[in-house]
Each structure stands twice: as C-alpha cells, then as structure tokens.
Amino acid sequence: MAETLREMKVAQTKQLLKDVLIELIEEKGFDGVTVRDLTLRAKLNRGTFYLHYLDKYDLMEKVQDELLQGFQEIMKDTNPVEVMKYYTEGMPHPNVTKLFEYLKEKKHFLKLLLSEKGDPAFSKKLKAFLKNHLVEKIMKVFQNEQFNMVIPEEYFLAFLSSAFLGVIEQWLESDPSPSPEEMAMTHLRLVRAIRNMPV
Amino acid sequence: MAETLREMKVAQTKQLLKDVLIELIEEKGFDGVTVRDLTLRAKLNRGTFYLHYLDKYDLMEKVQDELLQGFQEIMKDTNPVEVMKYYTEGMPHPNVTKLFEYLKEKKHFLKLLLSEKGDPAFSKKLKAFLKNHLVEKIMKVFQNEQFNMVIPEEYFLAFLSSAFLGVIEQWLESDPSPSPEEMAMTHLRLVRAIRNMPV
DNA sequence: AAATTAATAAACAACGTGTTGATTGCTTAT
DNA sequence: ATAAGCAATCAACACGTTGTTTATTAATTT
Numbered sequence: 151m152a153e154t155l156r157e158m159k160v161a162q163t164k165q166l167l168k169d170v171l172i173e174l175i176e177e178k179g180f181d182g183v184t185v186r187d188l189t190l191r192a193k194l195n196r197g198t199f200y201l202h203y204l205d206k207y208d209l210m211e212k213v214q215d216e217l218l219q220g221f222q223e224i225m226k227d228t229n230p231v232e233v234m235k236y237y238t239e240g241m242p243h244p245n246v247t248k249l250f251e252y253l254k255e256k257k258h259f260l261k262l263l264l265s266e267k268g269d270p271a272f273s274k275k276l277k278a279f280l281k282n283h284l285v286e287k288i289m290k291v292f293q294n295e296q297f298n299m300v301i302p303e304e305y306f307l308a309f310l311s312s313a314f315l316g317v318i319e320q321w322l323e324s325d326p327s328p329s330p331e332e333m334a335m336t337h338l339r340l341v342r343a344i345r346n347m348p349v
Numbered sequence: 350m351a352e353t354l355r356e357m358k359v360a361q362t363k364q365l366l367k368d369v370l371i372e373l374i375e376e377k378g379f380d381g382v383t384v385r386d387l388t389l390r391a392k393l394n395r396g397t398f399y400l401h402y403l404d405k406y407d408l409m410e411k412v413q414d415e416l417l418q419g420f421q422e423i424m425k426d427t428n429p430v431e432v433m434k435y436y437t438e439g440m441p442h443p444n445v446t447k448l449f450e451y452l453k454e455k456k457h458f459l460k461l462l463l464s465e466k467g468d469p470a471f472s473k474k475l476k477a478f479l480k481n482h483l484v485e486k487i488m489k490v491f492q493n494e495q496f497n498m499v500i501p502e503e504y505f506l507a508f509l510s511s512a513f514l515g516v517i518e519q520w521l522e523s524d525p526s527p528s529p530e531e532m533a534m535t536h537l538r539l540v541r542a543i544r545n546m547p548v
Numbered sequence: 549a550a551a552t553t554a555a556t557a558a559a560c561a562a563c564g565t566g567t568t569g570a571t572t573g574c575t576t577a578t
Numbered sequence: 579a580t581a582a583g584c585a586a587t588c589a590a591c592a593c594g595t596t597g598t599t600t601a602t603t604a605a606t607t608t
Binding site for chain 3 (some may be wrong): 155156159184185186196197200204205
Binding site (some may be wrong): 156159160163194195197198201 | 583584585586587588589
C-alpha cells in the first residue's frame with residue numbers, strides 16, 4: 151500500500167464529521183445544522199470541512215449512501231425463489247431477518263431520516279430498495295404461479311413497496327418493539343396473504 | 350361587517366405570497382427559496398412578508414393546511430358503511446371519486462410536496478388523513494364481518510395507509526394517467542381484495 | 549375630518565457561506 | 579536524513595439572507 155497512515159487519518163476526520171452530523175440532526179434537524187456547527191462540535195477548523203465535502207448536503211448524501219450500502223450488502227445475493235421456499239415452509243429467510251437486524255442497529259438514524267424532519271429523498275431510496283429486494287423479485291415468483299393482480303402492475307408494486315416501508319416505519323416508532331425475527335415473520339405473513347389474494 | 354375591503358386586500362396579499370411560494374418551490378426547491386425571492390417575485394417589500402408570516406416555514410405550513418383542508422371538506426361526512434355498500438356493488442363511492450378529482454386538481458403542488466425535494470411532514474399529514482378516511486373507518490366495517498388480520502392491527506393499518514399513499518404517488522407520477530374514476534375503482538379493487546384475504 | 553393600518557423604504561447588526569493565502573506539522577518518498 | 583507532499587489551521591474576505599426597527603406614504607374606515 152502506497153499511503154495508509156495518511157489515508158486513515160483522513161478517513162477518521164471524514165467519519166468524525168459524519169458522526170457529528172447525525173448528532174446535530176437529532177438536536178436541531180438537518181435544516182438547522184450549519185457547517186459552523188459541525189466543525190465546532192468536531193473541533194475542526196471550518197475550512198477543513200470544505201477540504202472533504204462540498205457543503206452539508208454533500209455530507210448528508212455520503213452518510214445516506216453508506217447506510218444504504220449496508221442494505222445492499224445484506225440482500226445482494228439473496229435468491230427470491232429461496233425466500234419463497236422458506237416462506238411456504240413458514241420460516242423467514244435468514245437474510246430478511248438480517249435485514250431487520252440491520253434496521254434495528256441503525257434505528258436511531260433511520261427514525262430521524264424517515265421522520266417529519268427527515269429527508270424525503272432517503273425515503274424514496276429506501277422504498278426503491280424494498281421494491282427491488284422484497285417486492286419485484288418475489289412478484290416474479292408469483293407470476294409463475296398464475297397469480298393475477300387486481301390492479302395494474304406498476305400500481306400494485308407501488309402499493310406493496312410503500313406498504314412495506316410503512317410497516318418498517320411503524321416498527322421503528324413502536325416501543326417496546328418486536329424482535330427482528332418477529333418482523334421477518336410479519337413480512338412472511340404479508341407476502342403469504344398477498345399470494346393467496348382472491349381472483 | 351366591520352371591515353371588508355381592507356380584509357380582502359390583506360387576503361389578496363397573503364394569497365399572492367402563497368402562490369409565489371409554490372412557483373418558487375417548483376423552480377428551486379423549498380430549501381432554495383428565500384424571503385427576498387418571495388417578495389421580489391410578488392413585487393412586495395420584504396418587510397411586508399413579516400407583517401403576515403413569521404418566516405418561510407410558517408408560510409409553507411399555511412399553504413399545506415389549506416390544501417389538507419380541502420381533503421377534509423370532501424370526506425368530512427362520508428359514512429364508511431356507505432362506502433362499503435357501494436363497493437360490494439362494484440361501484441366507487443362518489444366522494445372517493447371526488448377525492449381523486451381534487452388530487453388531480455392539485456396535482457402539480459402535490460407532486461412537489463411528495464417528491465425528493467418535498468416535505469416529509471406533509472407526507473405524514475396526508476398519510477394520517479388516508480388512515481382516518483380510507484383505512485381505519487373501513488376496517489371497522491370489516492371487523493363486523495369477522496375479518497381476521499394476518500398481523501397486529503397497528504402494523505396492518507400502517508401497511509394500508511402507506512400503501513394507499515404509494516398508489517397516489519404512483520398516480521401523480523404516471524403520464525398519461527388514469528382518470529379519477531378509474532383510480533376510485535382501483536381503490537375499490539384493493540379494498541375488496543383485502544376484505545377477502547385468506548385466513 | 550380624523551384615526552387606523554397595510555405597505556413602503558432604508559438602514560441595522562448578526563450570522564452563515566464559500567473561498568483564499570499563508571502557515572504549521574506530520575508523513576511519505578527519495 | 580532530508581525534502582516534498584499534504585491535511586489541517588488560522589484569519590480575513592466579500593457576499594447574501596435574516597429578522598427588526600423607525601419613519602413615511604397612501605388608502606380605508608369610523
């Protein structure tokens with residue numbers, strides 16, 4: 151490796167700014183956060199911020215991307231047919247459980263991002279992820295079972311993606327909250343109910 | 350009436366600022382809009398803005414409330430039992446159709462509010478409205494028909510409220526888009542499918 | 549005719565922004 | 579070991595926006 155110690159220190163500074171951003175969003179909402187606040191809290195010079203990020207929006211984007219990367223990592227090689235196999239046997243797929251575990255791990259920040267003071271752009275991204283990994287792929291399995299939709303496909307997909315996001319939001323709000331395993335079972339039950347929808 | 354001409358002029362000024370706000374959000378997003386922009390476009394003195402609103406957030410809130418008031422007006426005395434009666438006969442309830450007509454009328458602004466650049470607080474409010482008028486009330490009718498939920502009630506309500514919001518979002522995005530009548534039918538079909546969900 | 553008040557105009561201090569140029573001090577490469 | 583490279587600091591900058599204030603104008607209401 152050409153340079154490591156240097157890179158590590160830079161990574162540390164960048165991470166520090168990310169952590170402080172989350173802290174400050176909790177305290178005053180994203181709108182209320184200023185670059186001055188960030189560097190004051192991080193005990194860095196304000197100029198240092200601009201050495202790494204364009205502005206607070208740029209930083210926010212990076213933080214969100216990191217979070218979403220975690221989701222991708224979990225679901226990237228999850229076979230929807232296998233998910234359905236598990237489901238017909240009444241068992242949640244381990245990766246779906248993992249997904250809920252990760253959601254729980256990031257609960258604090260996720261609640262913030264999905265709240266009234268949050269970022270609609272993130273909601274859209276998360277919804278798109280759910281559509282890709284928990285809806286569309288599974289729907290393809292359905293279609294091989296002569297499943298017939300009650301409404302046009304695109305609307306049904308929007309219906310389900312939003313619905314699952316809603317369930318996640320509800321979970322993040324609830325206290326005490328069901329375990330990730332229970333939530334995976336909830337997903338299973340919903341998918342099953344949808345599969346057996348009437349003609 | 351004590352004073353009218355004066356009140357009318359004030360109302361006019363306030364409305365002008367509301368209209369300009371929507372215009373400017375379309376152009377640069379809410380974050381990018383400044384009070385200076387607003388009054389420049391409205392050809393008003395900047396001080397005049399502060400005569401009527403606290404800041405741009407205050408103005409935004411008033412604009413949203415006005416919009417939501419329109420929804421309330423349509424659904425305020427709609428009997429859910431009657432909605433279900435219509436639905437079992439395969440007909441959309443006229444007020445549900447009216448609701449979609451109103452959504453269409455306000456399409457431009459709604460798309461903005463629900464977009465990536467929109468306001469999550471508004472999404473929440475709209476979702477709460479849908480929960481009240483298209484989900485909870487109708488669910489009560491279901492419960493009198495020994496309808497059994499696959500998952501805990503609160504999660505099922507969150508599931509459905511978000512789902513309906515998702516359908517509306519999909520509708521606002523689509524072009525060419527189905528008529529309000531067709532959308533009311535879509536709602537009908539979804540409610541029906543849910544009613545007949547498997548045990 | 550007098551009082552009321554929406555709107556204007558101009559100025560204000562305060563704050564945040566993004567950028568710059570010079571400097572310090574640690575790390576890397578020769 | 580020395581020199582170059584680079585992250586981080588510091589201080590200053592012009593600029594824009596904010597919310598408030600004070601005095602003034604013009605139209606309305608009483």
